[in-house]
Amino acid sequence: xxxxxxxxxxxxxxxxxxxxxxxxxxxxxxxxxxxxxxxxxxxxxxxxxxxxxxxxxxxxxxxxxxxxxxxxxxxxxxxxxxxxxxxxxxxxxxxxxxxxxxxxxxxxxxxxxxxxxxxxxx
Numbered sequence: 001x002x003x004x005x006x007x008x009x010x011x012x013x014x015x016x017x018x019x020x021x022x023x024x025x026x027x028x029x030x031x032x033x034x035x036x037x038x039x040x041x042x043x044x045x046x047x048x049x050x051x052x053x054x055x056x057x058x059x060x061x062x063x064x065x066x067x068x069x070x071x072x073x074x075x076x077x078x079x080x081x082x083x084x085x086x087x088x089x090x091x092x093x094x095x096x097x098x099x100x101x102x103x104x105x106x107x108x109x110x111x112x113x114x115x116x117x118x119x120x121x122x
Contacts, residue, residue, distance in 0.1 A: 002121040003044070004028040007037040007060065008052040008081060013105065017050060017112075024113060026120070034063035041067050046076060048119045050103070053082040053093070064098045077119055079103055 004026050008014040014030045021028035029046075031037040034057045041049075049067065053060040060080065067073050077100040080093050090102045103115065 002026045002047045002119065004048045004050065004116075005031060005037065005040060005046040006050045007031045007034070007055070007063065008050070009033055009055050010052075013052070013081075013107075016107070020109065020112065021116065024116065026116065034058040034060070034066075037063055038066055041070065041073060045072055047121050048116075049076060049078045050081050051078050051099070053080055061096055061098060068098055077101065079115075079119075081105060 004021050006014055006017045006021070006028055008017065008030070009032050011032075014032065018028045018030050029040065031040050034055050037051075049064075051060040051064050055063065064078050068078070078098065079101040080099040081103050082089070082093065083105045093099060093102055101115070103112065
């Protein structure tokens with residue numbers, strides 16, 4: 001079963017993603033900020049991480065870099081979640097070098113489910 005960590009400080013966004021993922025057969029857990037995400041990744045190995053870029057304690061880029069510095073997470077895909085959906089934002093974010101994919105908010109449910117399927121552990 002694919003374990004997913006959803007990091008988002010907006011409760012409604014996080015709960016929606018958790019509900020969708022768990023309903024689609026993933027095992028999804030949520031974190032509301034970078035500190036909680038770091039703690040959770042130290043305690044458990046996730047197969048996929050969905051990372052909001054704007055968090056209250058630090059940005060998602062810094063949290064992702066910290067998580068990826070752990071050898072166990074070197075190859076774990078991290079998807080950037082952001083409301084930044086202007087022309088060039090996707091390229092700029094992916095060029096940071098720590099994200100494997102990008103999803104803009106608000107989330108399009110059918111597209112979100114389709115995208116998650118490609119990350120499902122076989």
